[in-house]
Amino acid sequence: MSLHCQKSAKGDKMNTHKFKADIHQDREDSEAMAIEPPFFEKYKAILQSSANEKEKPSTVEGFEELELPLIDLSHLNLGPLERQECIEKMGQAAIEWGFFQIVNHAVPDELLNRLKQEQIKVFQQPFDKKSENNFLNLSVQSYRWGNPLATSLRNLSWSEALHISLKDISKMDEYNKLRYFFSLYYLYYIIFPTIVGLHYQMPSAMAPCCCLRHLISVTVACLTQCAFEFASDRQHGLNFNLIRQHDPSTIEEYAEKANFLAQRLAEYLAQNLGIKANYFQENCSPSSSSLRMNRYPPCPCPSMMFGIIPHTDTDFLTIVSQDQVGGLQLKRNGRWVSVKPNPKALVVNIGDFYQALSNGVYKSITHRVIANQETERYSAAYFYCPTYETVIESCSKPSLYKKFSFKEYREQIQKDVKATGDKVGLSRFLL
Numbered sequence: 001m002s003l004h005c006q007k008s009a010k011g012d013k014m015n016t017h018k019f020k021a022d023i024h025q026d027r028e029d030s031e032a033m034a035i036e037p038p039f040f041e042k043y044k045a046i047l048q049s050s051a052n053e054k055e056k057p058s059t060v061e062g063f064e065e066l067e068l069p070l071i072d073l074s075h076l077n078l079g080p081l082e083r084q085e086c087i088e089k090m091g092q093a094a095i096e097w098g099f100f101q102i103v104n105h106a107v108p109d110e111l112l113n114r115l116k117q118e119q120i121k122v123f124q125q126p127f128d129k130k131s132e133n134n135f136l137n138l139s140v141q142s143y144r145w146g147n148p149l150a151t152s153l154r155n156l157s158w159s160e161a162l163h164i165s166l167k168d169i170s171k172m173d174e175y176n177k178l179r180y181f182f183s184l185y186y187l188y189y190i191i192f193p194t195i196v197g198l199h200y201q202m203p204s205a206m207a208p209c210c211c212l213r214h215l216i217s218v219t220v221a222c223l224t225q226c227a228f229e230f231a232s233d234r235q236h237g238l239n240f241n242l243i244r245q246h247d248p249s250t251i252e253e254y255a256e257k258a259n260f261l262a263q264r265l266a267e268y269l270a271q272n273l274g275i276k277a278n279y280f281q282e283n284c285s286p287s288s289s290s291l292r293m294n295r296y297p298p299c300p301c302p303s304m305m306f307g308i309i310p311h312t313d314t315d316f317l318t319i320v321s322q323d324q325v326g327g328l329q330l331k332r333n334g335r336w337v338s339v340k341p342n343p344k345a346l347v348v349n350i351g352d353f354y355q356a357l358s359n360g361v362y363k364s365i366t367h368r369v370i371a372n373q374e375t376e377r378y379s380a381a382y383f384y385c386p387t388y389e390t391v392i393e394s395c396s397k398p399s400l401y402k403k404f405s406f407k408e409y410r411e412q413i414q415k416d417v418k419a420t421g422d423k424v425g426l427s428r429f430l431l
C-alpha cells in the first residue's frame with residue numbers, strides 16, 4: 001500500500017517525497033482490492049499536511065498490558081453468599097476500572113465464531129456495495145469507514161464499522177424476505193381461494209389446477225428475483241456463494257443473547273446502588289439498543305493514527321466480543337494501558353448513561369483501539385441503550401448532572417462533533 005512510513009527512534013515517520021507518486025499507486029491498489037475503503041484518497045489532505053507536522057498522536061509507546069477484573073458469572077448461581085460477592089466484585093470493577101471481563105456468560109463459543117464469520121462476510125463485500133445507502137437493507141449511514149468529519153490524524157479512525165440498530169435487524173434478512181413473500185403469496189392466492197372455493201363448493205377438479213398455476217408463477221417470480229440479484233452481485237465483482245451464505249439470523253441470535261446479558265448485568269450493577277429492579281425493563285426495549293461490528297484493516301502507519309479514536313460510549317453499558325489480535329486500550333490513572341485479550345471472556349464497559357445514573361459512581365472510561373500494521377482485527381460491540389425519550393436522572397442527591405433525555409444527549413453530541421470534532425460528552429451536563 002501507498003503511504004510509506006519510515007521507522008525512526010520516535011516511531012514511524014511519513015516520507016513526504018514519496019507521497020505524491022504513491023497516491024497514484026494507491027488508486028491502482030484500491031482498484032485491485034475493492035473491499036478496502038479508500039482511506040488514502042479520502043484523507044489525502046490530512047495525511048499530506050500531517051507529514052510535515054512535528055506533533056503527531058504517538059500511539060506506539062510500549063504500553064503495559066493488563067488483565068481486566070475477571071467476573072465469573074457462574075458464581076451467581078452458587079449460593080446467596082457467592083452471588084452477593086460476585087455482584088459486589090462487578091460493582092467494584094465498575095467503580096475502579098469502568099471495565100471488566102466476564103466468563104461463563106452463556107453466549108456459546110460456537111455463536112461467537114459464527115458471528116465473526118458473518119462479520120468477515122459483510123466486510124468482504126466490495127466497498128461500493130458497503131457504502132450504498134441501502135446496504136443490507138439497513139438505515140442510511142449504517143456503514144462507516146474512517147471519520148467523515150476528521151480534520152487531523154488525531155480524529156481519524158483507521159477502521160470500518162457496520163452499526164445495526166436492533167429494529168433494523170429483521171430488514172437484513174433477504175431469505176426472510178423471500179420466505180415472507182412466499183408465505184403471503186401462498187396465503188392470499190392459494191390457501192384463501194382454496195378454502196373459499198371449497199366453502200362455496202368450487203368444483204374440486206379446479207382447486208389443484210388453480211394451485212398449480214399459482215405455484216408456477218411464484219416460482220418464476222422468485223427465480224427472476226434471484227437472477228437479478230445474481231446479475232447485480234456479479235456486476236459488483238461479488239462472490240455469489242458468499243452472499244447466498246450470508247445469514248443475518250446469526251446477528252439476530254447474538255443480539256438477543258447480548259441484550260439478555262446486558263439487561264442482567266445492568267440489573268446486578270443497579271443492586272449495589274439501590275436502583276429499582278425494573279428500571280432497565282421500563283426504560284430499555286430490545287429495539288433501543290444496537291450492535292456495531294468493527295473491522296480494523298492493517299494500517300501502514302500505526303504510530304500515527306488510531307483504529308478507533310479515544311472516546312467514551314454513550315450507552316448504559318457495552319459488551320464487546322473481540323478476537324485475539326489485541327489493541328483495545330483504556331485510560332487508567334492518567335495512563336493508557338492495553339487490555340489483554342481473553343479467548344473465554346467478553347469485555348464489559350460502563351457507558352455515559354450509567355455514569356450519570358449512578359451519579360458518577362460507575363465510570364465511563366475513555367478507551368481507544370490502536371492500529372496494527374500487520375494483522376486485521378475484528379470486534380463486535382453491543383450498546384445497551386434506553387429509548388430515545390428516557391430521561392436519565394442521577395440515583396442519588398445532590399446530583400452531579402442535569403437531567404437529560406437520550407434524544408437531547410445525542411443531539412448535543414452531533415452539535416459538538418460538528419463544531420469541535422469531539423463528542424465532549426457528559427461534562428456538558430455537569431451542574
Ligand SMILES: O=C(O)CCC(=O)C(=O)O
Nearest residue numbers: 292294322328369379381
Ligand atoms: O474494538 C474494540 O475492542 C472496541 C470498540 C469500541 O470501543 C466501540 O465500538 O465503541
Ligand SMILES: [Fe+2]
Nearest residue numbers: 311312313367
Ligand atoms: Fe467504545
